Amino acid sequence: METVILAVVIAVVVLGAIGGLVIGSRRRRSLPPPPAAPDITAPPAEPHVGDEAETPHDEPRRTIEEVDLPGGSAPTAVAEPPAVEELPAPEIEIPEPTAGRLVRLRARLSRSQNALGKGLLTLLSREHLDEETWEEIEDTLLTADVGVQPTQELVEGLRERVKVLGTRTPEELRGLLREELLKLVGTDMDRTVKTEPEDRKPGIVMVVGVNGTGKTTTTGKLARVLVADGRTVVLGAADTFRAAAADQLQTWGERVGAYTVRGPEGGDPASVAFDAVKEGKEMGVDVVLIDTAGRLHTKTGLMDELGKVKRVVEKHAPLDEALLVLDATTGQNGLVQARVFAEVVDITGIVLTKLDGTAKGGIVVAVQRELGVPVKLVGLGEGADDLAPFEPEAFVDALIGE
Template sequence: MDIVILAVVIAVVAVAAVSGLVVTATRRKKTPPPGRPAPPTVTAPPPSEPRVGEEAEPPGDEGRRTIEEVDLPPAGATDAAVVEEAGAPAPPEVPGIETPEPAAGRLVRLRERLSRSQNTLGRGLLTLLSRDHLDEDTWEEIEDTLLTADVGVAPTQELVERLRERVRVLGTRTTAELRALLREELLALVGTDLDRTVHTEGGVSAEGVVRPGVVLVVGVNGTGKTTTTGKLARVLVADGKSVVLGAADTFRAAAADQLQTWGERVGARTVRGPEAGDPASVAFDAVKEGIAASADVVLVDTAGRLHTKAGLMDELGKVKRVVEKHGPVDEVLLVLDATTGQNGLIQARVFAEVVDVTGIVLTKLDGTAKGGIVIAVQRELKVPVKLVGLGEGADDLAPFEPEAFVDALIGD
């Protein structure tokens, strides 16, 4: 027993001795010897943001404000001012409703733009008619000039015969006399006695319900039909009318959005349906909305139709029949691209057979020297050109004025 106790005491003493040696060694390692300066204290750097690339600089110290140092915005300050003070960009402003230019006199105002592309025809005719001797070759050149301008065969022959007779009777041919003569004959061909009003009067149903005027806008893809519908809304709003737009072009995904944007700019509501939905249903709902809102006019933008596709053309006829359940359609405007020339006449003929076109809208008239299409399409359909597009601007759709057009043709 004594031996066990002795062994335990020895073990305790040995452990205490070893512990003392470790502590002493540690202290010797941390404590510098006398006369030698203590090594500098090294502290670990604070954690920083991850760097990008070898050249990345460590983030600098950013000044931070305590909650007591942050001032409240002044009373009455707007959200935009607070955002701007904080250094962030202000939110975009919601565009307001625009005021379109008055429709009256637009073509006169745009005459210079029109004349830049159209007076090639007038200058060519005046040059030929001013020759000292008007032989058969000269008259053939005059005829070719008119045909090149898409005046059409029958109107060209008629104009040449009238010019030959009047020049022969006139005798002397000063430039002023020839210009006056040519202006008079071109006006006769274009027609000054045609009704070029876009009819939007509406009416009253048998039940005594007042209905708005209904205008169908039809045409081939790519003629600018939806844009024309939006611009026509601006023309009508400028004349003081309230407008509802019907986005019945349900086959083109962007058509309804595009039309709605045009409507929002002038405060016109747009009725639209599901993509690839029934266009006749959308047109019907648009007129229904126009009646409920007591609107003056409903403009229905139909889907672009290929004149060679019988099924699509039949569907266009269905749109018109469905809309007529509310009452008669006041206008069917056919949009034609003036740059297509004689091909536009083929399109016009087929559309007229399906929906009874009442007026023509010629777009891109400022982009072609073939202004004779105005004469040709009127002769083909026996309906007047009522509106012309003269540029890409929002107010570049103008009521057609024969005098201003002919003056642009022959120049000053």
């Protein structure tokens, strides 16, 4: 028994000694080697991820202005933000008076229309005016878009007058042709733009026409015409479907001090027109000009919209003018547009744009005959003051030249 106990004690002692040796050796192996003495001549070690990089003390520190940032130049020192300066209000322009404006622009009109007048005078100056010559005169007039019926009337009048006249000097022919053309164009039509109703303010003018004819620009120029004649104006940007139409109109208005009423893009045009007239009444201005949409000259939604605009505006007061803008360079196609618009809105006057860019000045006669209303304004260029009241005498004189 004692022998067994002694054997157990010896085994425990041996195991304990072996365990101590193992643990001791593990501890000795895990200990890191002592650090070597630093070599002051060696370069500093690169910092590891997570370590803090430290600029060596013996290097000069760089300022923030000297450090290049990626993708741009070095930032400048932070300064106080400059004080916001209020932009000056746009300078109000004073348009030139409209009286005699067409006379002043007659040279521009003459350049494009001289072919008609010179052609007619050349044919009438022939010694023998036979049937072939009269047919050539008819062709000249038809080419200028005078229209079939007016052309026949003019040729008949000329034939009668030439027969009575007998001998024909150049001066007599020019006077003869001037008189017959004036009859055709019409000197007894009231061509004033109605903007001053006697019993109320403001006068209300609606401008209609196909996009591309210069409708919005014409509305802005008409505002200048009215301001030049001493009237105050509010503009209604009821062309809500064409991008930037309201911005364009507002820019025209700001140049002459006219206030512009506008709505959201794609909004209800009738609502904008209604608000424009309401604002005009509250502000006590003389005239409200309403620019309308003109996407297509078809009897579809657009025509319904125009009818609605007219009805809504007339809840305030009757329309004083409904002006149809036509591009003179489109010739007979303009008459198709005129018929469609006349079915929806009671057109009271015509504005012919780009008359200086076509030799087909006879459209003045044709469109008046088609609608039974006068041409009241003509556009003779791209300048701000190139919209002029139509004057038959100045127009005919431009046709036949000096």
